[in-house]
Amino acid sequence: MAENLRIALAGLGTVGAGVLRLLAENSEVIANRAGRAIEVVAVSARDRAKDRGVDLSPYAWEDDMTVLAARDDIDVVVELVGGSDGPALTLARKSLASGKGLVTANKAMVAHHGLELAKLAEGNGAPLRYEAAVAGGIPVIKGLAEGAAANRIERIYGILNGTCNYILSEMETTGRDFSDVLADAQALGYAEADPTFDIEGVDAAHKLSILASIAYGTELDFAAVDTSGISRIRAADISQARDLGYVIRLIGLSDCTDKDGTRHLFQRVAPYLVPVKHPLAAVDGPTNAVVAEGNHVGRLLFQGAGAGDGPTASAVVADLVDIARGSSMAPFSQPVDTLQSSTPADPGDRRNRAYVRFTVADRPGVLAEITAAMRDAGVSIESMIQHGQPDDSGDEPVLVAIVTHEGPESGVAKALELLEGSASLVEEPLVMRLIG
Numbered sequence: 001m002a003e004n005l006r007i008a009l010a011g012l013g014t015v016g017a018g019v020l021r022l023l024a025e026n027s028e029v030i031a032n033r034a035g036r037a038i039e040v041v042a043v044s045a046r047d048r049a050k051d052r053g054v055d056l057s058p059y060a061w062e063d064d065m066t067v068l069a070a071r072d073d074i075d076v077v078v079e080l081v082g083g084s085d086g087p088a089l090t091l092a093r094k095s096l097a098s099g100k101g102l103v104t105a106n107k108a109m110v111a112h113h114g115l116e117l118a119k120l121a122e123g124n125g126a127p128l129r130y131e132a133a134v135a136g137g138i139p140v141i142k143g144l145a146e147g148a149a150a151n152r153i154e155r156i157y158g159i160l161n162g163t164c165n166y167i168l169s170e171m172e173t174t175g176r177d178f179s180d181v182l183a184d185a186q187a188l189g190y191a192e193a194d195p196t197f198d199i200e201g202v203d204a205a206h207k208l209s210i211l212a213s214i215a216y217g218t219e220l221d222f223a224a225v226d227t228s229g230i231s232r233i234r235a236a237d238i239s240q241a242r243d244l245g246y247v248i249r250l251i252g253l254s255d256c257t258d259k260d261g262t263r264h265l266f267q268r269v270a271p272y273l274v275p276v277k278h279p280l281a282a283v284d285g286p287t288n289a290v291v292a293e294g295n296h297v298g299r300l301l302f303q304g305a306g307a308g309d310g311p312t313a314s315a316v317v318a319d320l321v322d323i324a325r326g327s328s329m330a331p332f333s334q335p336v337d338t339l340q341s342s343t344p345a346d347p348g349d350r351r352n353r354a355y356v357r358f359t360v361a362d363r364p365g366v367l368a369e370i371t372a373a374m375r376d377a378g379v380s381i382e383s384m385i386q387h388g389q390p391d392d393s394g395d396e397p398v399l400v401a402i403v404t405h406e407g408p409e410s411g412v413a414k415a416l417e418l419l420e421g422s423a424s425l426v427e428e429p430l431v432m433r434l435i436g
């Protein structure tokens with residue numbers, strides 16, 4: 001066998017400790033497939049003494065993780081710290097600049113700095129891999145960049161955040177409280193260090209922007225992702241959706257069209273109503289699923305664990321196996337200077353059915369005001385559900401949910417504009433589109 005691939009690990013939390021366990025447990029199968037052993041030489045994290053259930057004594061310890069990039073006994077640095085900037089980015093830049101390979105699970109860093117890092121990697125002949133950064137254990141980057149490499153990808157969509165999917169599906173099946181289920185997701189190691197990234201859709205937006213770049217051969221444009229999360233969803237929305245035959249899922253959705261020589265890139269992360277019979281409705285817990293439509297292969301569905309130590313470690317180590325084998329794939333599937341620029345597509349042009357939930361004062365004329373705004377904006381109402389309050393005092397706000405017929409998104413936006421400042425509305429309306 002060839003010489004060992006010598007690696008250093010920065011970050012020994014959920015994923016880092018998972019990688020050490022996986023490398024130890026499956027060393028033989030990994031070495032057979034990689035053609036050589038993968039040897040951990042050095043590690044770094046915040047707290048050396050912390051009990052992680054793994055023996056760190058065989059490895060050199062560095063208090064300052066960025067020093068790993070300067071060690072000449074290391075071929076590849078594995079960054080499992082997190083954060084778009086800060087020490088993770090310094091380590092990534094230094095590692096690639098010194099010609100070392102870099103494997104990372106850090107979608108925030110790749111979404112913000114992926115093109116710069118890819119340029120550094122290509123310029124220095126250093127491999128850069130980040131399969132774990134998108135949809136955890138699912139080999140979706142490989143699937144698109146390698147398996148579907150012959151296709152023009154026209155559309156991708158799916159469930160890209162395990163924490164949100166866990167929260168929504170638990171709330172749906174057990175009726176448990178949002179914050180209670182979020183605490184569970186954190187304890188299980190699914191959530192980001194700052195869970196607002198999960199619940200406000202930012203983590204899924206990081207992943208979507210990376211997938212879009214690989215799928216369409218366009219430059220990363222995280223800032224253009226139209227992003228909203230699940231923090232405003234209530235148990236009442238979940239039960240109203242169910243009564244209508246839908247479940248609620250946080251969906252990332254993107255397509256890319258050429259118009260007048262310009263690439264128009266649509267990227268959105270938002271909660272959608274998904275028909276119960278749709279394949280994405282059955283995706284529950286921390287599972288992720290990505291649908292990609294290629295112009296020759298047709299529809300591909302990738303599904304599996306999107307978060308957690310074992311699945312994420314599996315993707316990290318798969319990248320190491322690739323590097324050990326000598327794979328020379330460009331970090332974004334094609335040389336970074338061949339990626340095309342794009343312009344954000346206008347969402348107002350898109351046609352959808354929408355669920356709009358209003359929280360309103362329980363008094364005469366409120367429904368008429370809402371329906372008048374819908375009429376004036378040219379929005380046709382398909383159904384309306386009002387959840388009355390237990391008594392008839394009129395003191396408590398009530399929820400009114402409207403489902404519209406299909407129409408341009410600009411219609412609902414216009415209706416909400418007409419209702420802006422209305423004394424009947426107790427809070428900002430919540431809009432969720434219907435998929436399928």
Ligand SMILES: NC(=O)C1=CN([C@@H]2O[C@H](COP(=O)(O)OP(=O)(O)OC[C@H]3O[C@@H](n4cnc5c(N)ncnc54)[C@H](O)[C@@H]3O)[C@@H](O)[C@H]2O)C=CC1
Nearest residue numbers: 011012013014015045046080081082105106189307308312
């Ligand atoms: N947990 C999961 O299911 C998944 C996580 N990821 C990504 O993997 C990366 C790591 O995530 P987790 O293991 O969940 O995080 P974690 O919070 O469990 O572990 C982070 C590790 O980095 C170390 N660290 C953090 N800041 C540091 C600093 N300034 N200096 C030195 N060490 C520092 C901590 O001591 C800890 O060992 C993140 O980029 C995350 O987005 C990706 C896919 C799934």
Ligand SMILES: N[C@@H](CC=O)C(=O)O
Nearest residue numbers: 161162163191192307
């Ligand atoms: N916090 C993320 C972890 C994996 O990327 C998620 O919940 O999906």
Ligand code: NA
Nearest residue numbers: 131134136138
């Ligand atoms: Na993945």
